[in-house]
Amino acid sequence: QKEVEQNSGPLSVPEGAIASLNCTYSDRVSQSFFWYRQYSGKSPELIMSIYSNGDKEDGRFTAQLNKASQYVSLLIRDSQPSDSATYLCAVNAPNFGNEKLTFGTGTRLTIIP
Amino acid sequence: SQTIHQWPATLVQPVGSPLSLECTVEGTSNPNLYWYRQAAGRGLQLLFYSVGIGQISSEVPQNLSASRPQDRQFILSSKKLLLSDSGFYLCASRGLLATDTQYFGPGTRLTVL
Numbered sequence: 001q002k003e004v005e006q007n008s009g010p011l012s013v014p015e016g017a018i019a020s021l022n023c024t025y026s027d028r029v030s031q032s033f034f035w036y037r038q039y040s041g042k043s044p045e046l047i048m049s050i051y052s053n054g055d056k057e058d059g060r061f062t063a064q065l066n067k068a069s070q071y072v073s074l075l076i077r078d079s080q081p082s083d084s085a086t087y088l089c090a091v092n093a094p095n096f097g098n099e100k101l102t103f104g105t106g107t108r109l110t111i112i113p
Numbered sequence: 114s115q116t117i118h119q120w121p122a123t124l125v126q127p128v129g130s131p132l133s134l135e136c137t138v139e140g141t142s143n144p145n146l147y148w149y150r151q152a153a154g155r156g157l158q159l160l161f162y163s164v165g166i167g168q169i170s171s172e173v174p175q176n177l178s179a180s181r182p183q184d185r186q187f188i189l190s191s192k193k194l195l196l197s198d199s200g201f202y203l204c205a206s207r208g209l210l211a212t213d214t215q216y217f218g219p220g221t222r223l224t225v226l
Contacts, residue, residue, distance in 0.1 A: 031211045043203055043217040044157075051212055088157070092211045099145055099164055101207070101215050105156035 003027065004091050006104035015113050019076040023089030023104055026070070032092035033065055033072045034101065039085045047087070048074065079111045115140040117218035119204050125224045132177075132191040134221050136204030139185070146187040147205040147215070148179055157203070163187060199225045 005024045013019040021035075032051055036044035048063040050056045050072065056063045062075040072091075076083055086108045090101040116139040126132060138144055148160040159172045161179035169179050176195060180188045187204055201222050207215040 032213075034214065041201075041222075043220045045217070046214055049212075049214060090215070094211075098211065099170075100147065100159060100162055103157045 002104075003093060003096055003102045004089055004104040006087075006089050006107045008105060009108040010110050011107055012110045012112055013079050015079060015081060015111055017079055019079045019083065019109055019111070021074040021076075021087050021089075021107050021109065022071060023073065023091075024071045025089075025091045025093065025102075027091070027093035027095045027102075028067075028070065029095060030067075030070075030091045030093045033063070034090040035061075035063060035072075035074045036088040036090060037085045038088060038106065044088055076109075081111045081113055084109060084111045115144070115206055115216045117204055117206055117216055119202075119218040119221050121221060122219065123222045123224075125226060126194050127226055128196055129193045132189070132194050132198070132223070134189040134202055134204075134223075136187040136189075136218055137185055138187075138206045141185070141206065141208065143184060144206040144208060146181060147207070148187065148189050149203040149205060151201040151203065153200070161189070194225045196225050199223055 034049045035047045037047050038044040050063040050065045060077045064073045086106040088106045089104040093102045118137045147162045149157045162170050163181040177191050201220050203220045204218040205215050
């Protein structure tokens with residue numbers, strides 16, 4: 001089992017709809033969870049961080065964490081063409097080294113106008 | 114917040130030539146520093162990380178090396194480049210806590226011909 005798994009996509013979503021991105025992780029003692037957005041040819045930028053079970057909202061973005069099921073998701077409401085990018089899930093997984101984040105391979109999201 | 118500088122932004126080098134990429138960080142002290150490589154259309158591959166001056170951990174055995182001569186300076190080097198070294202090289206910085214966010218520099222795009 002991979003440490004952090006994401007569906008590579010591409011995920012196509014109509015403009016204005018909700019985009020749902022999912023991530024599962026294997027280290028049960030993981031404490032911190034991050035979503036990054038990466039536009040083609042650019043470096044990743046932080047979208048959301050979440051540390052406790054439940055939902056965390058920031059504008060059109062909502063991160064959801066379920067530690068019992070070991071998954072974290074990112075919802076993007078009212079999707080815009082500018083949301084088209086690759087979304088990376090990252091986890092602080094102590095059993096794989098507390099000094100570093102473990103990244104998934106990313107989900108490529110395309111918003112269709 | 115942190116600012117990470119990387120140079121050069123782009124580089125084209127012949128096979129067998131040396132390499133030196135530099136990364137400097139502003140706005141934080143004693144960060145953990147990271148070098149990643151991202152091949153075209155692929156995920157992030159952690160190459161090296163450092164928890165302090167002179168302390169380097171290698172994640173992937175290869176013809177690259179890293180050094181941290183100062184607290185906020187991280188250097189990636191090679192004596193002889195291979196074609197497979199082509200990619201997008203990212204420097205990242207993160208604090209010491211599990212909840213700390215990781216920030217990325219703008220990256221260096223390396224093409225080995």
